[in-house]
Amino acid sequence: MSPRTRAILGVTIMSAVLVLYFVLAGIRAVALLSSGEAVAIVMGVAMLVLPIIGFWALVRELLFGSRATQLADRLESEGQLPDEPVATHPSGRPDRADADAAFPRYRDEVEADPESWRAWMRLGIVYDAAGDRKRARGAIRQAIALERQDLRR
Template sequence: MKTKLWVTGVIALMLLFSVVAVISAIGFIQAPQPLAKALGMAVLMVVAVGLWTLYREIRFGLSMERMGRTLESEGGLPVDDIPRSPGGRVDRTVADAQFETYRAEAEAAPEDWRSWYRLALAYDAAGDRTRARGTMRRAAGLFPG
């Protein structure tokens, strides 16, 4: 619940920033100087890219949440039993061993979103966030919901 409140706050701030930036951009566009008009158009493009990125990330997060709930209801979520150091870092040897299991599962069932979701969690546990996000996007693409 705490995370959802933070996300809502960030969305609200982004929307507020966008409104203020668009109002400023309109003022620049209405100015007679060509440089001001160009600056106003650039601000509008930055706002458009920011809003598109925000939309895409929210959609990605909601999709991850739906997939997680579905897997949980099916009993298919992997158990988080990787040993951790007192600082919270996972034991890399155990995480790497689990990763190989989930990689083989995804290779055996390339059209199953569940195997890709579990592989994404294994990438995350192994510390490879970039591949985790890419793999989760692949799972989301295969997810029927």
């Protein structure tokens, strides 16, 4: 089984478990709301609001993952993925020092063409390889936004 297939399977299972939790919490919330007691009603409302927020976050993350994967696949089909050799640990994670060494090239590429979703996506991939998840997600979100703008034109 490929790493991508394992990741998709993991996301699917975790999403299904989370949705099951939302359903069970919703059932309990309805029971609390129908109790007629003030404290129980407040708890029931909270138990309805929190799963709604959780469901929104789940959908948002799934859409982000799907869009990011689509852009990475496009880069791969165009032969434009980052191509520096990066050593990996036995776990398969890239060596941070090697990934950090590749970073300046992709940062400069974004600075030279800040409207290129491809440059932002490559930067996000390198940030991710370096273990900087926050910046990776930000760069990939920027790539997704720029690619959407390109489609509208």
